[in-house]
Amino acid sequence: KAGVTQTPRYLIKTRGQQVTLSCSPISGHRSVSWYQQTPGQGLQFLFEYFSETQRNKGNFPGRFSGRQFSNSRSEMNVSTLELGDSALYLCASSFGTYRGRRGDEQFFGPGTRLTVL
Amino acid sequence: DAKTTQPNSMESNEEEPVHLPCNHSTISGTDYIHWYRQLPSQGPEYVIHGLTSNVNNRMASLAIAEDRKSSTLILHRATLRDAAVYYCILRDVVKAAGNKLTFGGGTRVLVKP
Numbered sequence: 001k002a003g004v005t006q007t008p009r010y011l012i013k014t015r016g017q018q019v020t021l022s023c024s025p026i027s028g029h030r031s032v033s034w035y036q037q038t039p040g041q042g043l044q045f046l047f048e049y050f051s052e053t054q055r056n057k058g059n060f061p062g063r064f065s066g067r068q069f070s071n072s073r074s075e076m077n078v079s080t081l082e083l084g085d086s087a088l089y090l091c092a093s094s095f096g097t098y099r100g101r102r103g104d105e106q107f108f109g110p111g112t113r114l115t116v117l
Numbered sequence: 118d119a120k121t122t123q124p125n126s127m128e129s130n131e132e133e134p135v136h137l138p139c140n141h142s143t144i145s146g147t148d149y150i151h152w153y154r155q156l157p158s159q160g161p162e163y164v165i166h167g168l169t170s171n172v173n174n175r176m177a178s179l180a181i182a183e184d185r186k187s188s189t190l191i192l193h194r195a196t197l198r199d200a201a202v203y204y205c206i207l208r209d210v211v212k213a214a215g216n217k218l219t220f221g222g223g224t225r226v227l228v229k230p
Binding site: 044105107109 | 153159160161162163166204215216217218219220221222223
């Protein structure tokens with residue numbers, strides 16, 4: 001079964017621009033979560049979407065937004081980019097319903113490396 | 118959220134066991150203990166999880182203290198491929214809906230040939 005795919009894998013933008021990142025979850029998964037990873041702050045939760053609704057949100061400014069489509073694919077958008085937004089953005093998918101003893105294992109994609117100049 | 122404490126780094130020799138400790142003294146009764154690892158240049162991957170009893174799977178074993186205030190992830194025979202950052206995470210899947218994972222600093226494992 002295909003894993004989580006993220007596009008693009010690498011992106012270079014300049015300050016003030018906006019960017020849209022895409023995540024395609026594993027087939028059958030309805031939950032998509034987004035994380036930001038930086039050397040200084042580590043892995044931080046951005047938000048989670050389940051069945052097209054935002055179910056959880058982390059402590060990030062409103063410049064970070066997301067959405068989920070009916071096929072569970074998700075996009076995240078960052079507007080008015082700042083130098084500090086340079087990071088690896090990871091998405092993770094899961095069934096989202098805590099199936100039995102397995103709990104809700106999350107499957108991460110390879111990430112999109114965003115560089116803001 | 119209940120917090121976890123892990124050593125920053127550990128070294129092991131190839132084909133020897135690795136014991137990764139995690140302290141979670143403020144764990145609640147409905148917190149599950151999850152472990153993820155992140156190999157170099159990859160996203161994290163699920164390793165194992167447990168609630169009260171020790172757990173085994175093809176990747177590792179999870180030993181949970183009787184009072185649940187600490188746990189240990191055991192890699193039985195470390196290989197070079199096991200070199201990664203290992204994260205111990207508490208998740209209350211009963212009280213909190215959703216999939217938010219709160220990552221700490223993790224333990225960087227170095228495996229020497």
